[in-house]
Amino acid sequence: MNRESEKRAERIAVLVPAVLMFTLGLWGLDRGGMWRDEAVTFQVARRSTTQIWHLLGSVDAVHGLYYLLMHLVLAAHADEMVLRLPSVCGAAAAAGLVAALGTRLARPRVGLWAGLLYAITPMVGHYAQEGRSYALVAAGVAGATLLLVRAVRGGSWWPYGVVLALTCVLHEFAVLVLPAHACTLALARVPGRVRRGWLCAAVGAVVVLLPLMLVSQGQAAQVAWLTTPDGRSVEDLLRQFTGPDQLVVGPYVALMVLGLRAPGPRREVSLTAVALPLLVVPPALLMGVSQLQPLYDDRYVLYALAGAPLLAAAGAERLARALGRLRAPVTRAPRAVPRRAGALLGVLAVGGVLVVQLPLLQADRSAANRPDDLAADAAAVARRVRSGDPVLFLPSLERRAALAYPADFRGTRDVALQVPAAADGSLYGREVRADELRRRLGRLRSVWVVCEPSALQPSWTPWNRTERAKLAVLNEEFVPRREYVSRGITLRLYVRRAQRVPVSTSRPPGAGTEAGSTPSDSPSISVRTTR
Structure with missing residues (x-):
């Protein structure tokens, strides 16, 4: 194959x-709807x-640079598809x-x-459609790794350092990719000048990152919900990286193991070492x-997934060469499977994997496959709550639906809010003190409560x-009259105890759906209050 043909094959492969x-x-x-993390990005x-x-x-x-990037993106057109488009582009870049x-x-x-293989992995497809930074981070790490290989082979180290720092x-x-790259250089046994060049680039990236690390350390409460990983976490991550279907995991892992033994070029960084x-x-x-x-969550190490398809492809190449030797006549020198035929067979095999995992990819396109659906939650409120009705969020972070879809809450009165989120420099706004909240609730005959089911x-x-005052006042002075339950929220109408009306509950016939009274069933609010 001449050089021009090789370049064409390389371009097609990418x-x-x-x-x-x-x-x-x-x-x-x-x-059709954002879930809570995407809604944070959006607002x-x-x-x-x-x-x-x-x-x-x-x-x-920790997401500051991403928010600033998305500020520029959404300035052109603010909708949910545009919100997710940078992640699509990041995933496509990572695959290439x-x-x-x-x-x-x-x-x-x-x-x-x-x-x-990377492109059809369900985990990659999931984060390719998330309005969060993880697909872009995966692209940045893959780009930095490619620049590492180039620098080891005689290129400059500054592009590697810049891309790594930005990522x-x-x-x-x-x-955490820095220790991985250090292991790569150790396995490749690169000369001292290469190690020194990498160390300078790595130190530069860490220096750039250090202020962010110091600030984010003081915000550790944001990840207080995380739990300690165990053996099950390792198994789950393996299934995420290869594809959760059992028909895929076994052959995929076997090819990865085979790829570990694939020969690499001497005195150069090999595929296995990377x-x-x-x-x-x-x-x-x-x-x-x-x-x-x-601190562990699988999405935080999405970028590490790139190693799995590289090893599996190396294993497939080794297998193809072994099959070529079996087909060659004993008296002749071994020959590999022809390049085009081998590439086509590999593509067909990947197509088979895609067919197996297609139901998973299709299911992931549904809002029901996310932890919640704020569009559905906001629509439930819009159907029940009328303009002028007071609304109480329990806890305060349930205000996220109102921030993501303000049109569905237009005209409602947020009983507990003191300073809106944007002005307060917070995600969900600042609420009034407990004594002020009691005074505000004390003037109401009824209030709609948007609450997390837990x-x-x-x-x-x-x-x-x-938050304690909210519960105390509701339990002491109000009784629930109606309740509407959806997958993400519970919407309750509370009325003052003096009215002594029975509870009417309507629940959905299936997950993610709602059933209940029409808006006309809501009582009229005759008492008006001001903040």
Whole structure:
């Protein structure tokens, strides 16, 4: 094959996975509703840069660069598809970069197979359609890894350092790729000048990241919900990285093991030396640290997934070469499976994996596959609550539906709110003190309560005085009259005890649906209050 043909094969190997990933990312991109994390991106990114900066001083500094990027994106057109489009582009770029790594470290067909496997992995497809930073971080790490390979082979180190620093600022846990890259250099036994060049670039990236690390350390309460990972977490991550279907996991892992033994070029960084540390080191380090302070979540190490398809593609290449030797006559020199035929067989095999995992990919396009659906929650409120009706959020973070879909709450009166979220530099706004809340509720004959279902359980303990005051006043002075239950929220109408009316509950016939009275069933509110 001449050089021109090789370049064409390399371009095809990179372009095809990127196009496939972009196509899969656009498929079903408009789910019809945002879930809570996407809603945070949506409402924060639409604030002014001054307001975003104000927020980052108290909460969510780890996502600061992403919010500023999304501020520019949503300034052009603010809707849910545009919100997710950068993640689609990031996932497509990551698929192309994984293919480029396979091409650079092995051959074009290995890159093609690796990129295609990456593109059809359900976990990749999931975060390709999330209005969060994780797909972009995966692209940044894949790009930095490719630049690492280039620098080891004689290129400059500054592009590697710049891309790595930007990626770490996009999400600080991307810094865990540095130990993985250190292992790569150790396995490749690179000369001292290469190690020194990498160390300078790595130190530069850490220096850039250090202020963010110091600020975010003071905001650790944001991840207080995380739990300590265990053996089940490792198994779950393996299934996420390879594809959760049992028909896929076994052959995929077998090819990865085979890929570990794939021969690499002498005195150069090999595919195994790149892929194995990338796959293992960041998750292992984060899980290890999380034994002391829980910080692990699989999305934080999404970028490590790139190592899995690279190893599997290397294993498939080794298998293809072995089959070629079996077919060769005993008296002749061994020959591999022809390049085009082998590449086509690999693509067909990836197509088979796609067919097996297609139901998972299709199910993921539904809003029901997210933890909640704020659009459905807001629509439930709009159907029941009339303009002028008072609304109480329990706890305060349930205000997220109103922030994401303000049109559905237009005209309602937020009883507990003192300072709106944007002006307060917080995610959900600042509420009044407990004594003021009691005075406000004391003037009402009825109030709609938008609450998280767990907040109605006897075991729930409010985290501050205002939240405790909400529960106390509702239990002491009000009784529930109507209740509407959806997957994400419970909407209750409370009336003052003197009215002594029975509770009427309507629940959905299925998950994520609602049934209940029409808006005309709501009592009229004759008492008007002011804040």
